[in-house]
Amino acid sequence: MILFRSTNGQAPAVNLRGAFHAGLAPDRGLYLPEKFPQLAPDEITAFAQLPYHEIAFGVLSKFTEGIISNRDLAILCRDAYHFPIPLEKIHDRVFLMRLDQGPTASFKDFAAQMMARMFGHFLRDDGRPVTILTATSGDTGSAVAHAFHGVPGVRVIVLFPIAEVSESQRKLMTTLRDNIRTVAIDGKFDDCQAMVKRAFADPDLKHIPLSSANSINIGRLLPQSVYYFYAASRLAKPGEPTVFSIPSGNFGDAMGAVVAREMGLPVKKLIVPVNDNDAFPKFLASGHYDKVVPSRNSLSNAMNVGHPSNLARLVAIYGGQMDETGKIRKQPVLTAMRREVFSTSVSDARTRAAIRDFWTKYQLLLEPHGAVAWQGFLDWLAVEPLGDAPAVIIETANPAKFPEEVEKVVGWPPDVPPAMAAAINLPEDFDRMDADYGKFREYLVQRHAA
Ligand SMILES: *Cc1c(COP(=O)(O)O)cnc(C)c1O
Numbered sequence: 001m002i003l004f005r006s007t008n009g010q011a012p013a014v015n016l017r018g019a020f021h022a023g024l025a026p027d028r029g030l031y032l033p034e035k036f037p038q039l040a041p042d043e044i045t046a047f048a049q050l051p052y053h054e055i056a057f058g059v060l061s062k063f064t065e066g067i068i069s070n071r072d073l074a075i076l077c078r079d080a081y082h083f084p085i086p087l088e089k090i091h092d093r094v095f096l097m098r099l100d101q102g103p104t105a106s107f108k109d110f111a112a113q114m115m116a117r118m119f120g121h122f123l124r125d126d127g128r129p130v131t132i133l134t135a136t137s138g139d140t141g142s143a144v145a146h147a148f149h150g151v152p153g154v155r156v157i158v159l160f161p162i163a164e165v166s167e168s169q170r171k172l173m174t175t176l177r178d179n180i181r182t183v184a185i186d187g188k189f190d191d192c193q194a195m196v197k198r199a200f201a202d203p204d205l206k207h208i209p210l211s212s213a214n215s216i217n218i219g220r221l222l223p224q225s226v227y228y229f230y231a232a233s234r235l236a237k238p239g240e241p242t243v244f245s246i247p248s249g250n251f252g253d254a255m256g257a258v259v260a261r262e263m264g265l266p267v268k269k270l271i272v273p274v275n276d277n278d279a280f281p282k283f284l285a286s287g288h289y290d291k292v293v294p295s296r297n298s299l300s301n302a303m304n305v306g307h308p309s310n311l312a313r314l315v316a317i318y319g320g321q322m323d324e325t326g327k328i329r330k331q332p333v334l335t336a337m338r339r340e341v342f343s344t345s346v347s348d349a350r351t352r353a354a355i356r357d358f359w360t361k362y363q364l365l366l367e368p369h370g371a372v373a374w375q376g377f378l379d380w381l382a383v384e385p386l387g388d389a390p391a392v393i394i395e396t397a398n399p400a401k402f403p404e405e406v407e408k409v410v411g412w413p414p415d416v417p418p419a420m421a422a423a424i425n426l427p428e429d430f431d432r433m434d435a436d437y438g439k440f441r442e443y444l445v446q447r448h449a450a
Helices: 014-024 041-049 054-065 068-078 109-126 139-148 167-174 191-202 217-235 252-262 279-286 312-318 333-340 348-362 366-381 403-410 418-424 437-449
Strands: 003-004 029-032 086-093 093-100 131-135 154-161 180-186 210-212 242-245 267-271 329-330 392-395 431-433
Touching: 003 068, 003 252, 014 217, 029 252, 041 054, 041 068, 041 217, 054 068, 054 086, 068 109, 086 217, 093 217, 093 403, 109 131, 109 139, 109 217, 109 366, 131 191, 131 437, 139 154, 139 167, 139 180, 154 167, 154 403, 154 437, 167 180, 167 418, 180 191, 180 437, 191 210, 210 437, 217 242, 217 252, 217 392, 242 366, 252 267, 267 366, 279 312, 329 431, 348 366, 348 403, 366 392, 403 431, 403 437
Parallel strands: 093 392, 131 154, 131 210, 154 180, 180 431, 242 267, 242 392
Antiparallel strands: 003 029, 086 093
């Protein structure tokens, strides 16, 4: 059985189920596998013939051994992944992978869909209902709400900043009802996150079983390794290393690629571009880590993260230790990190220009997050040769989520995918609250009693 240990090194190792339910380790570190399970080269080669959900099974079964039976896991995977994953040719062996065809049109559906099913599975075993509490700046809340909608024994409460979430993002959460409650906070995303964190630490709420679904949870991370295997299985020859460019905020998506690589996927380079929140590229260059406080607002708003929580995991992979405040307790091996990882900061001006140039040159549409990935790839090409290696640029959201930006650049609004169009016309239902923790605690107590 695979055990998970905390990046802070002060908590006991736990199994997948324990890591899943805890989210954060008791020493405030993040869980990582003690040892990464390995996929043999011929297992990876065999993925070329398999549909996505069977690749998901092949990867995730290495972690669920002794926790979820293979028969049950196969059903969860088939059930979770039933949407297309387009790989569009940009030029030569350079491809765009669109992870935007799930129920809420962002890559966060990949993790949320699987995590909800695993939660449901664990609940069937031990029957204790849970309340999932999450703060969102948009995409996480809608992906989590959709994934958990109708899962028996789970209640979801999503907090979002009323003025910082777009109309389509809001409607993807507020039109669901049933076991999903959404609370609009008169405040900023940081206020929502602070309220959720206080609730988790509040002794007066100990009688309410709370759980989290944010990107610190290992249950979010593992499913995000699968699409790297998928892309390579379609584009790389057996054993051939692939380049990936991953637009990064909290670095959960990038950590998915690291997990894949640690399990045996041949990777030539991981490109992890960020927007104006440039703490990581500066750290990679200098070895000094200064989080960006407060975080900077950029076009790629799902990446407005001043202190990416998953950096603690990345630093641990390279033999270092970073605590939850961003303090480096032990320096990672920077030479190895630089050899394998490239990062760069892409401004809003460069993001807009990338959307325009990409459209002009290839007639393919990007939204701001994918544009950061593309520009990051170009920045890397300026310093290292690609050769004839395959490369995959990750597009993490549907252009229809950013209609104004896309229209400004290419002159027309993007098509709205059916899942989003349906939500636009449904009636909304959400609660509204000041950014006041006392009121929020009262709300949680009342809802729990109801
Ligand atoms: C969350 C998100 C990202 C950033 O992913 P991280 O795992 O936080 O690095 C990028 N693009 C979109 C559209 C997102 O929703």
